[in-house]
Amino acid sequence: MSMVSCGGSSSEDEELFKVYYINQEETGIISKVYNIEASEDDAEGIINELLEVLKTDSDKLEYVAPIKNITLSGYSLKDKILTLNFGRSYNELGRTIEILNRAAIVRTFSQLDFIDYVSFQIEGTPLTDHYGNIIGNMSADQFIYNVGNEINTYEKIELKLYFANETGDKLVPVYRSVVYNSNISMERLVVEQVIGGPNTNIAFPTINKDCKLNSISIKDGVCYVDFDSAFLTQPNNVTAEVALYSVVNSIVEFSNVNKVVLSVNGELTFTYMDFIISGSYERNLDIIE
Secondary structure, three states, X not given: OOOEOOOOOOOHHHHOOEEEEEEOOOOOEEEEEOOOOOOOOOXXXXXXXXXXXXXXXXXXXXXXXXXXXXXXXXXXXXXXXXXXXXXXXXXXXXXXXXXHHHHHHHHHHOOEOOOOEEEEEEOOEEOEOOOOOEOOOEOHHHOOOOOOOOOOOEEEEEEEEEEEOOOOOOEEEEEEXXXXXXXXXXXXXXXXXXXXXXXOOOOEOOOOOOOOEEEEEEEOOEEEEEEOHHHHOOOOOOOHHHHHHHHHHHHOOOXXXXXXXXXXXXXXXXXXXXXXXXXXXXXXOOOEO
């Protein structure tokens, strides 16, 4: 039994089994040739062996193992679908590293001729993307490895984001270097970073981290941002104006945006804490500490 599906290529290099890892810059994936020691007819032994390999970093710090810092509770193999069940720690992965982890794991296992698809679960629940959609079964085709594809279209940028001060009544700027998928808009990237909160102890969150961004678009210099209803629940000790302008000021840092319109599930006028939000908002410098 051949364990590697070669896609019809006769190239000797492509016939070799490869294990995929994340590069040290966490901007793409790399492969290393690996000789599987388990017997070809021992599917469980092969899977267990590869899972151990995918947990192990390079001794020379050449790459990062995709399963190193996340708990794998178990797996199952049925109808050529390998289902990996991870613990809650998987949800703590950053967005860039998460897709790279998935790419490395799926590309590694889908080389085996007894695995067509890989599916991820978190404590028995199907993995969803950051918009709540179930990702489902994944194949190597979803993670093309050539130059110019999704995995390698990650770029690095420094953002200026605004979060709350300690008392929650003013904004403080936070500069953050972010590696992002260039297929998403910069405005979406900024809002998602604000939702995620600061990664420093000099600033504090302004928005409910459980809220989701329904949509975001720009027209004639105005950025339209629509949140789900979780936006209305404010768990942090900040004023409504601080929460509002943390979004507005962060977005308006981009030269193509002059104003921001917020909505919740399409409603353009809504009450946020004790503050009625309606219409467009421009940058507010007075609220910056």
